[in-house]
Amino acid sequence: MKGPISAFPILSIDRRSAIPLFRQVYAALSAAILDQRLPPGARLPATRSLAEQLSLSRTAVVAAYEQLLAEGYTTGRVGAGTYVSTDLPGKPRGRVAKPPTAVGRTDHGIPRLAGQVDVTLQNDARPFNLGRTLVDSRTMDIWRRLSARSLRSLSRSHLGYGDPRGSPELRSALAAYLASHRAVRCDPEQIIVTSGTQHAMDLVTRILLPSGSEAWIEDPGYPLTREALTAAGVTLHPVPVDSQGLDVAAAMRTAPRAHAAFITPSHQFPTGVVLSMARRLELIAWARSADAWIVEDDYASEFRYGGHPLAALQGLDGEGRTLYVGTLNKGLFPGLRVGYLVVPEMLLPRFVATRYLADRQPPGLQQEVLASFIADGHLASHIRRMRNLYRGQRDRLVDALRRQASDFLQIDPPDQGMHLVAYLRDGLSDTAIARAALDHDVVVRPLSRLYVRAKLRQGLLLGFSGYPASSIARAAGQLANASRNLAIKAHQMLAEARDP
Incomplete structure (x- = not known):
């Protein structure tokens, strides 16, 4: 290690800025x-x-x-x-590649579905289903008040069509919030309001990935992204994930000329690992040299329990190769159906036109409520309160599982996010436990189904963010009973096989 730097540069601090x-x-x-x-x-x-x-x-x-x-x-x-750190890659050198021209889909046939999407399970309100949230009385009161105010005023802006990107007020509020809380670098003009992450991913696929394009995906990874890309005719290259996140070197060996990489760098789904700084810089350097795009899905990064939320990868990318996808459906509630896409300036005209042709514009009244909710600081306050609440929910679930199911499950408390992964012991099947748990009024997701080619692990995904604290211990006990019954049956079958 070198000694202290002798002439540390004076940093520029703007005390009038909204950025902390x-x-x-x-x-x-x-x-x-x-x-x-x-x-x-x-x-x-x-x-x-x-x-x-x-x-x-x-x-x-x-x-x-x-x-x-x-x-x-x-x-x-x-x-x-x-x-x-001494393990960060050096600054990229050489000529900056010419940005590729954004192209639309070239096939006119009906895309084949990649698999069966279980929409019924998505709506199941039993513990420990994923993606569910809680809203406290303070947020509900503010939301009702702002909604009533918007309805009473019903300004003339709602009587005609608006900007396909979303209202200027909402985009300005989002840009300020993202700069302050996620270190995202963008102007309001670069933001496109969507109905959620899947809508944003669909726009990206339509514009940047015609049928036959190649893309990296995380393995294991988010199944709906994989399904949507496969349905669009994109050739997928599953990339293994380890303790440092997506293995960029392995991806470059497998598909160095891929057109895009779809990643969850701040909280990898489903494992929860964080993409290391060295790999973030490697990924940006690859996108620059390969004329490729990075699609950053930042789905639940506000909920970090061990410190401030990690900065978005988009803020590191000085080349404009990263498209940032965010959602308010996790921070507030899924029924809101509002997300956003931060688009590099070179791609903006095509994205705006495609958004206009597909869905014209987002709903105006809801945007007005949201713009006030964010600009007045209510979103940041809500996130702080829910972060404390979800931390308690996580701790309660971890404690209950360790007391009641430690002989079947290995639990590592996540530092971030809205779910945890419980890895199975003794060769139990996660799909079998998931089926058995439903009979005990518990919903868990099998980890093994999220793998494509990587060596899979047996585990369960349990959401902890959307359920009353009083229900967690009881549901954990029901899950333990389901697991224990399966383990007993498995041992009995094994004994019978050995001694017929």
Whole structure:
């Protein structure tokens, strides 16, 4: 390790900005690390020293350092100093590739369905189904008040057609929120309001991936993205996921000239791992050299329980190769049906035209309510309250499973997200347990079904965000009973096979 840097650059802090002070310190330091103005192995100043230099509270600088450490920019531990990571790839060199021309789908036939989508199970309200949320009385009261105000005013803007991208007020509110909370770099003009993640993915597929295109997907990964791409005739290259996220080197060996990579970098679905900083930079460098696109699905990253939410990959990409997909259906409630797509400027005209032809525009009244809800700070407050609530739900579920099912399940509490993965012991079948659990009024998803080619693991996905705390222990006990009964039957069958 190198010693402390002798002339640390003065960071620019804008106290009038809506971006939190710790986030400004983090952004300046991470940019200096990526540009190698802070070289690998360099020691950062002590937090107290930097706080005095910037006339900031030490708390803000500590939070920035913790974020840099969490995202892999730095290494070190309390009392031993903070150093710039030495395993980050160098700055990309060479000619910047000419951006490809966005093309539409070339096939006119009806796309074949890739599989059977179980929409009934999606609507099941029993624990521990995925994707469900809670809304407290404070949010409900604010939502009712804002909705009533919009209905009373019914301004002239609702009496005609609007911008296909969504209302300027909502897009401005989203841009400010994303800059402050997700470190996304965009202007309101780059945002397209959608009805959710699947709508955004459909736009991406229609415009960038004609039939026969190649794409990377995570293995295991989100099944609806895989189904949608397969139905569109895209050739998929499943890429294994390990403790550092998507294996970029393996993907480049398998399909170096793929047209796009579909990833969940901040909270990989379903495993929950975070894409390491080294691999994020490798992915961006690949997209740049291969004229490819990165589609970042940032589906539940606000709910991080061990610190501030991790910065989006899109904010790292200075080449404009990343399309950022977000949703309010997880942060608020799935019935809202509002998401958003942040599009690189070079692609914007085609995306706006396609959005217009497919669905004209999003609903106006709902946008007006949402714009006020976000701009007035209610969304950020709601997320903070739900983060605390979901943390408690997670801890309650982990405790119940460890007490009642530790002989069948291995549970590692997730640091982020709205579900956990419980890995099975003793060779039990996750699909068999999922079927048995339904008879005990419990919904769990088998992990093994989310694999394509990678070596699969048997496990269960359990959502913990959308259920009353009082129901969690009881449902965990029912799941334990279902697992125990299956284990007993499996042992009996094995004994009978050995001693007929």
